[in-house]
Amino acid sequence: MMSRLLQSRGLAQIIALLVILAVDRAVSPQFFDLRMQDGRLFGSLIDVLNRGAPVALLALGMVLVIATRGIDLSVGAVMAISGAIAASLADTHGLPLALAAALGAGLLCGLWNGFLVAVLGIQPIVATLILMVAGRGVAQLITEGRIVTFTAPDLVWLGNGAVLGVPAPVVVVLGMLIVTGAVVRGSALGLLIEATGGNARASELAGIGTRGMILAVYVWCGLCAALAGVIAAADIMGADANNAGLWLELDAILAVVIGGTSLFGGRFSLVLAMVGALIIQAMNTGILLSGYPPEFNLVVKAAVVLVVLLLQSPRFANVGVVLGRARQ
């Protein structure tokens, strides 16, 4: 019974998120308090959504890449590039151009990754490692190693603004989730992506353009990463090429995996990847609120991730059932 319950899709993730939120409430009694501040909702729960936005965006692109049995290590570096471009252009050229250039750079990065994987057949982990390393250098070249600051209010709004009290980054994530969901689940595209990941050769023989599929998911992933980079830059009103998006590719992969998507491809869930991103951020915010010394941060994080992944493991659930029977 317990085993079946845990295996029903998404339940383990939802339970994990609720448990973490409950723990957050226990370490910080004000956790669910909400109030308006300058036309924007204000509270720890909003922090979780707002701070989780970049990783959620990365996870949205990453989940499709992983569904094709790929992986994209370059998303953190792409964030740094797009943030640097947006910050350099915002004050002089206006938001439309800055945004177009930043997102265009993301598309190009995605195209490059997709080309290496789909056309040249390089293993995804190696192919995207190239841009992961080189991309940060490109971003540093754009900013000349400095933190490029800007004051253009429309770009700042993307980080600090709000729609009906909801922070702009959260609105952007919701928008992207709806668009992505409509495209991949509103058509057969999602199924074709899963087929490509499940068995590329069989899919090819069945008439699916697997190359095109793979190229498309890397391009989309690059676009999502670029958007995350713009939001991260808007948030601090500056582009920090050395640190923007640093190691976030790992958080994005973790969010996807916590969301129950297998690294072997073949199936995916957009919503659960978002839940995965929320789990990571709820945990991060909780650690910050708890007041523990920072030396514990990573240890706590590792322990929580282990428990969440164990909850999803069918074998672990079976062990639970066996133990339950033994007790009876």
Next chain:
Amino acid sequence: MTSKALLAATALVAITLSLPATAAELTVGFSQIGSESGWRAAETSVSKSEAAKRKVTLKIADAQQKQENQIKAIRSFIAQGVDAIFLAPVVSSGWDAVLKEAKEAKIPVVLLDRDIDPSGKELYLTAVTSDSVHEGAVAGEWLAKTVGGKACNVVELQGTVGASVATNRKKGFDSVVAKNANLKVVRSQTGDFTRAKGKEVMESFIKAEGGGKTICAVYAHNDDMMVGAIQAMKEAGLKPGKDILTVSIDAVPDIFKAIAAGEANATVELTPNMAGPALDAIMAYKAKGTVPPKWIQTESKLYTAADDPQKIYDSKKGLGY
């Protein structure tokens, strides 16, 4: 030809004028780590201007964060027969062999900004570095003086866990807190020396401390985290610099902008001018044989709104921070 002659003449005049300090024109080779941070870029540009001020020819080799490049650069400086070598070591060990070569060639070596392992102490003339424990203490003393005897809850934004600068800046600040019963560090978390993390951590501090009402001051191990924290305070409807006092370390240009706007109170400078004192030591050593102390500590100067922050911002922003 004429311009060259003119240049030579000016140089000659300059040398004659400053004859007591420089008997002959010096050439110094500087093995710089790279340009990994704005501070490092500023150090390089200040080194150039300090050398030019003293009519010293400075040859800078950028090592791009690699020790082997630094060793190569030092060997090439030795081959060129420079008068002295400045070294900003990227790591603390592995210098013995190349520094011995410099010693055999009778070229004095001065370490800038960072020290090396104690085993190599006799291999260099002197080290010009800042004392990061002292920097933390200067920040703490400013706060103790500013709040007077009033009780003050401080939140601390630490640097990267395990980084020696973070450990030392915390140690220095804590030593002042220990002496003042009215000061209390209520929360301390790492902001990884970055603006984004500084902002995120400050957001959670504000929520955990009753919307920031019980926070009297923020202490950040670097200015970048403070710039992020200032944004977090503003977004929470607080007035940084007034409701909550701020003190941080480094003195990068952007914090002077905040001080000028009344949103930050104080910063302790980690001076990018390490080459100035080093050049003075070398010139005295070459001219009169004065052996400098093994460690030349740079000044950890405190800046507040009383120091014309706008002017300092204007003078610093071109340095490459």
